Structure formats: structure tokens, C-alpha cells
Amino acid sequence: MKKYDITSCISYPEEGAMGKTGSWRVFRPTLDIKKCVKCLRCWIFCPEGSIKRNKDDTVEINYDYCKGCGVCANVCKVKAITMKRENEKK
Amino acid sequence: MSVMINTGNYIAAKAAVMARPQVVAAYPITPQTTLVEGIANYVESGEYTGEYICVESEHSAMTACIGASEAGSRTFTATSSHGLLLMHEMLHWAALARLPIVMCNINRVIGPGWNIWSDQNDSIAQRDTGWLQIYCSSNQEIFDTIIQSFKLAENKKIVLPVLINYDAFIISHTSMPAYIPDQEEIDDFLPPLNPAWKLDVDNPVAHGTLIGTKYYEKLRRAMHDAQQNAIKLIPKIAKDWEKQFGRNHGDLFEKYQCEDAEYILISMAAIGAESKVAIDNLRKQGIKIGLARLRIFRPFPSEEVIALGKQAELIVIDRNISIGSEGAMFNEIKSALYQQSDAKVTGFIAGLGGKDVPYGDIEKMCKKAIQGKTKNHQIWFGFKEDD
Amino acid sequence: MALKDFPREEYVLQGNAACAGCPATMALRTVLKALGKKTVMVVPACCTAVIQSLYPTCSFDIPVMNIAFEACAAGASGIRAALDQQGKHDHTVLSWAGDGGTYDIGLQALSGALERQTNFIYICYNNQIYSNTGIQRSGATPKGAWTTTTVGGKQEFRKDMSEIIRAHHLPYAAQASASRPLDLFEKVKKAKDIKGPRYIEILAPCPPGWRFGMEKTVEMGDLAIDTGAYALFESIDDNVVFNGKSKLILEEKIKPKPIEEWIKNQGRFKHLFYPKRDEKCLAEIQEHYDQMWDRYRKEYL
Secondary structure, eight states: OOOOOSOSOEEEEOTTTTOOGGGGOSEEEEEOTTTOOOOOHHHHHOTTOOEEEOTTSOEEEOTTTOOOOOHHHHHOTTOOEEEEEHHHHO | OEEEEEEHHHHHHHHHHHTOOSEEEEOOOTTTHHHHHHHHHHHHHTSOOSEEEEOSSHHHHHHHHHHHHHTTOOEEEEEEHHHHHHHHHHHHHHHHTTOOOEEEEEEOOOSSSOOOSOOTHHHHTTTTSSOEEEEOOSHHHHHHHHHHHHHHHHSTTTOOOEEEEEETTTTTTOEEEEEEOOHHHHHHHSOOOOOSSOOOTTSOOEESOBOOHHHHHHHHHHHHHHHHHHHHHHHHHHHHHHHHHSOOOOSSEEEESOTTOSEEEEEOHHHHHHHHHHHHHHHHTTOOEEEEEEOEEESOOHHHHHHHHHHSEEEEEESOOOTTSOOHHHHHHHHHHTTTOOOOEEEEEOOGGGOOOOHHHHHHHHHHHHTTSOTTOEEETTTSTTO | OOGGGSOOOOOBOSSOSOOTTOHHHHHHHHHHHHHOSSEEEEEOSSHHHHHTOBTTEESBSSOEEEOOGGGHHHHHHHHHHHHHHTTOTTOEEEEEEESIIIIITTHHHHHHHHHTTOSOEEEEEEOSSBTTTTSBOOTTOOTTOOBTTBTTOOOSOOOOHHHHHHTTOOSEEEEEETTOHHHHHHHHHHHHTSOSOEEEEEEOOOHHHHTOOGGGHHHHHHHHHHTTSSOOEEEETTEEEEOTHHHHHHTTSSOOOOTHHHHTTOGGGGGGTSSSOOHHHHHHHHHHHHHHHHHHHHHHO
């Protein structure tokens, strides 16, 4: 990535530009991989792009950035994702 | 080289096309219209091969120039009066984004009270936008300044947009001869744009995101420093131009009969040109007076003003008024002199609303100032008989 | 086409400033998957100006020009002209604006760019309010909706933007929804391969703006379609084709759900139900959408 010399409001792409947004989370999505049918609905609907799509179309949740909105759990037709309070889990 | 006898606007159009901008976006407004019509003719004749976007407003004209410039193209536009005012928001945007856009503004009265004559309040109102501002007084100067302005704007130490101003009708619609260099000579003087930054899919950046206070201050400081750099660069570019083309219209000021002057008249644009005749006449009457025609209003050449103030008493004629304060030049000249020189400065407001300012009136103003009735005071010339 | 056929590339990076449950990033992920790397995006003042995060970093992996509120389409015209001059005809110029920047303050620049046949895609992600400034009414806000500037509920109906767009006779125009990524992807893909001005509106249910739980973004989009509050269609060279459930509603093969099914789940309409039902307003809203579909049938069936 080339950085420009000029002093202007030029911003460069970076993951986590607003930090680890996983800290925003109140509810934590938990994936039961045994139930997953690889439909990818959680992957495409996640507003953050925090559902990682593996090569075999299985999915994983990236808790570093997942904001805990719960869209994934809501769109999952086989109820493979459930939302639990962060502090309940710990 | 050839000679073109035509109006300021048509000669500006010629210069604009010869600078080879990839994109021109413009919206018509009197008295700028013949300039954009001139470019349209060059599109039709094939002499201009860039994109010519006929937008639906001046706001969009400046925005389209910003888009094209951010994408790495050389851009040009032109406007006047209300058009410039409508652009105001985007003028800030262009300068803050550090884009070397060049624009002609034909100084025209602001409404209400529709009036299309010369008045500088339109461009003076843009003085804090970060654009460099140049004022021209002849068609040749317009041609030469447009080419030089691209060179200035695109210099890595500047990277700011340039506004070139000249008077409605007095210049824009008056035919004068201008020497037009060959395209190869222009190309030699002004190589293709190498942008300081650009929107590029192979090196993606986002321009103009949210920004915190600390960084924002740096943007402002960098713009200010760039304007200061222009103080040194403008004379250098003018010299380079002179070397190649044999003409120099002055750099920050055009000085005339200043060497031994005890009084120096400071005026700009068409009044500046008219002032030369007045100076000749006053000299004939034995008054040691000279003219410093201000060409560059932004950056404001404070050091040069101080030098003038140390040499002579100053007389300033403004074709603009900061309502509730003073004429813009008068105000800024006094500000530059503060604690540097005790020079007497007399200011005049003249020619508002396009009112004619003939050399005879300029002579009268100079004499009134020299007679010393009016110390550090600004007079609306000809406004009342008993002023 | 299925979700598994969607490109894996992500151009909206994680850890951005969008609210949880944001429909704008949800839709933008799909849009940029359809458009690919050679895309230059123009963003006026809108939520996305914030979403892309803070200098000196940004959350989009494509070049972005931020521009003033009313200026999105004009900026795109300039970029297009420059790219064409540089021979980059294969690049897509994408204007990505909210409904405020489209229906209201940006309408003039948009109309100008469409009339000039600027070769670009203009997408309005319509969350029916000025979300970014804190939920004020826009020309896209539906009647009855609470906003911070229509405290007792908006009195007027939404401006029919798609009809205004269609009056420009574009080679491509469409309405899509953040809740229907397959439909959205296919529409953007189709638009990408057409030259000239293209317009797509995406319904973007906004959890904080509409006052619903952030997990319900998709549900609210789907309900808008099922109740006929919003229609999916595309217009290719002035031929309008409805699709999905909207096609069935148009052809009267299914009856839309009552509009109440959509609005009762949104806090912005709460005053129409509590403390007591505002029967008059509810009936007016239902009647408005019934009339909209009657008009659609007359014109497009």
C-alpha cells in the first residue's frame, strides 16, 4: 500500500479501524456447528462481516469484531445460533 | 506563435484548452458565458479532446471538478458572481482536499438588484476558502496566468486550487491582442499532471473521512504553509515564463514607476490597468507617484506591502467592500503594516456595482490622498460631493 | 444463483463504526461483492460517512470520495469523466447515498447526472429518515412515523422517488431490499453490465431510527415487502417487471398482509396504537398503500 506525502484527509483501509468492536457486544452468538446446514444466511446477513466463511462453507464467528446484534441467530432457519448474555457465559 | 485578437473570455478559453485539462465542468452565467461557449467551440472543432461536462449548477460544476481531480485528472472551470457564491461550500472542499483545480472568475456584482457589471465582492467573499487568488488586467495576462496557474497549483509544495479573476465586460468582453504560443511550447512549460494523491482501485484510500481535532488542525496548517510557499514560487514561475516567452506581468505586484516614488497607488484588476494612465498624468504634474498593481490577493504578500510602506505613502483603491468594515485590500494592507511601518495609508472605495473608474477619477483620488486631508481613513469616492 | 455462489471477497472491513444490526453495511457488503474491486465509491453526508471510520484509517477496501451532502451524483460525474479520459472504462463509479441525500438535498445533482447520461450506478440506501443526524424526517419518511422533527408523527406520505427516477428513462432502475441479498446481488450485477445511468434503491430498516430490536433488521425488510409497504421491481429500458412477493401482490395472486403487521413492530409508529388506536391514521396509511398498488397495476401489469 502506497502512502501519499500530501497532508490531506486521506485514510487507508484497515481491519478494526474503530478498534475491537467485539467489546460493544451484550449478547454473544453461539454456533452449534452440528446443526449448521451451510446455508450461509448468517454469513451474508451479518452487517459486520464477522461470520467467517470457510472453504467448505462452514462458518465461524469472529468475536473480535462481532457487535452482538443477533441478526445471525434470527435469520438461521435451523436455529444453529443462539444468543446468550456475555456475563452469563463467563 | 500566433496573435489572437479577441475578448478576455475567448482568450481564457484558448488558454484553458491549451493547458490540456482532461476534464472541464461548467455552468453558464453572465458574463462568463462566452468562455464556456469558447470551450464548447473547441470541443466541436476537435481542438479540445477532454471531457466537457455541462452540469446543472455551479455547485455541481465545482463538485464534478473535485471528483475528476480526485481521480487524478487536470481540471478547469469558470464562473462568476452568484455562480461563485453557489460554489462556496465546494471551494472549501477543493482546497481542503488539496486539489490543483484552476478556475476563472469574472468579477460581477451580487444581487439582489440584478446587475452584471464589475465588482469584486464575489471573489473577495471567497478569501478564506484556501484558494490562491490572482487578479488580471489584460487579455494577455489572462492567457499567461491560466497556464502559469496550473504549474503553480500542481507544484508539490502548493497543491491548492487557483482562482483567476478579471472584470466583467471591461476585460471579459473587450477585445485585445494576445500572443498565443504554439501547443508544443505550452506542453514544454506545463507537463502532464502528476497528482499528489488520487482515487485508485489498485491503491484504495478513502478521502474525507471523519477526522479528529488534532489531525484537522494539521490540515489547516499544511494549507497555510502551502500558501506561504506560493509567495516564493509565483515569482519563480513568472520568471520561467518570461525566460521562455519574453513576457512578465509582474509577480505578486506589477510595479510601475515605483523606483523613486514618494507615493504608491495600490489597485488591482482593471482599475490597476487604468491606474497606469493616471500615474503618467500625475508624473507629468511633478508628483513622484508609482503604481503597485496587486496581482496576488491570496496568499497576501505582506512582506512586499511592508517594503512598499517603508518606501512611500500608500493609496489604495478597492472595488469591493466588507460591509461594516472596509475595502478588503485597504484592510489587509494596514494589517500587514501593523508595527512594521508608520506609512500613511489612504483608502478609497470606488467602482462598486460596475460604476466606471476612469483615470481622471483615479488622479483625483491620488491628489486627495496626497493633500493629506484623509489620514488612515477610507473614502467612498464620488459617493457624496462633499467627501 | 445461490448464496454459495457469492464472491468471498469482502470490501467492507470488520471493526467499522456502523451500529449493531446496520442495514447499510449489510447491503453494502452484497453490493460490493457484486461490483468487485474496480469500483470507485462516492459517499455524501450520510451514515456511511461515519461507518467508514476515523482518519487515518478506513473500513472500506475500495477507493472512496466523501463529498458534500447534496453533491453525490455530481462528484460521480467528475470521477467518471476522469476515469474515461484515463481509459479506465471498465471501472464502476458507485454513488452510495442515503434517502436524505437522494430524495431531498441531492435530488438536483442526481437529476442532472441522470439527464447527462453519466455512466454510473447510483444507489440510495433508504432508511426513511436522516439517521446520521439523529432521526429527522426526510422526503422518504412514511406517513405517521415519529421522528425527532415530526414528534407527533409525520403528516405527509413518502415521495415516490422511483417514479421521479423513471421519468428520466434510465436503462436500468430497481428497488431492492437489504433483507433480500440474492435479489439485490442479481440486480446490482445486472446494473453493472449496463452502460449509462443506473439507479437502485435499497430499503434499509434502521433499528435505532425505526425503533425495533437490532436483531430484526431482516425481518423488518421482509415485512415491508409482505405488507406491500415496499415493492421489489426493476425497470429495464422503461419496461417494469416486479419480482419476488411483489410480483405476486401485483398480479393479485397473494394478498399483502395488513400494513399494521409491519408498523406495529416499530416504535416509531407506537403512538398509532398506544394509549389508544388512531383508527383514522391507520386507515389512511392502509388506503395509501392500497392506492399505490392500484396505480402499479394500472401502469405495470
